[in-house]
Amino acid sequence: MATILNGKELAATLRAEQTEEIRKLAPLAGRPPGLGVILVGDDPASHAYVKNKRNACKEAGIHAPEINLPHDTTRETVMEWVDKLNADPRIDGILVQLPLPPHIPKDDILLRIDPEKDVDGFHPINVGRLVIGEDTLVPCTPTGVMTLLSRYGIPVKGKKAVVLGRSLIVGKPMALLLLAADATVTICHSKTANLSEETRQADILVAALGKPLMITKDFVKKGAVVIDVGISRNDKGKLVGDVDFDSVEPIASAITPVPGGVGPMTIATLLENTLKAYKKRNHLS
Known part of the structure; x- marks a missing residue:
């Protein structure tokens, strides 16, 4: 059975850490x-x-x-x-x-x-800084994914990562962050030929296509880490991701649920980016 990467619990832990840091820094600023x-x-x-x-x-x-x-x-x-x-x-x-x-x-x-x-990390200057490897404000969702991997002790260095999606909000910055962490990265998208052949090579698979339940077990290598960024509602109003959790979870080594996976990490990272900008503007460590 896969390890469930519980973003909701981790986000609560991060907020507690942020609260304590703000409590200490606010009197200084x-x-x-x-x-x-x-x-x-x-x-x-x-x-x-x-x-x-x-x-x-x-x-x-x-x-x-x-x-x-x-x-x-x-x-x-x-x-x-x-x-x-x-x-x-x-x-x-x-x-x-x-x-x-x-x-x-x-x-x-x-x-x-x-x-x-720019705590969303969307300004071209911050995008450029990310591309050349400078410390900067980075989009919240991919940063949250990297924090999730790190806090759960999932190694990235030397791993084969496949990112599904090429948006400026998730796909492209996600690939750059994985590359900076020494993964070998492939970006796939709607025009990729033989998509399942590409995704089955992944040690780490990040799905950010916005296509509900598209990624089934046929797209996933046994033992892969599966990160589901997608979120939408099905015909019954239930929140679902890009990944068919029920079919993928038995063969993955770790997987994020929807809801309760990447979503809470996005908000936690928004706060983290705000705190980062605050410390820089006030020359606080």
Whole structure:
């Protein structure tokens, strides 16, 4: 039976560590860390995500003001709010919740964020730093995956890793982080020929395609570590991932559940990135 990589439990442990670190650092900085959140529109999933992030920030002692804007907010108004947060000395990280309404160009908004406050790690400057191997703010989901592997003592060095998906949010940074940890990395995507042949080579398989239950046991080598980043709802409203857990779990050596695997680690890493930016801006170790 596979080891269940319980992201929910690990995220709780990380939050406890973050809370203690903030308790010690806040008197030195004269304030707690600050995370400014901009939410545009009424997307239920976005509001749910922001609520979870708000609760996690409150638990850890992070100041997290929210700017809630209506769906018909203009691009210029969102830019103005980003500028205010960039200039606010109490704010160390800025999160613009995606997706934005179609009339607001996402790239324009993300480019406006100060790279030193870009706790999502999406700014081209931070992407470039990641590519060349500089220490920087890295997207939360792939960083959370690396933390999960590390805390569970799963070796990466010298392993064959296959990443399914090539998005800027997960797939590409995931591959770069695995490469930096000395794995041999293959990126697969919707146009990859003979996909199952590629995935069956993986010691570590990261599924981030957004295709529910696509990865069955036929795609997985016996003893592989399987990380399921996908999350969606099936016809019955149940949350499922990209991996068919029931068929894969008996042959994997370790696997993340959905829910309760990678998702909580993403929020824990958002807090960690905020704390990292806070320490850098306040010259704290």
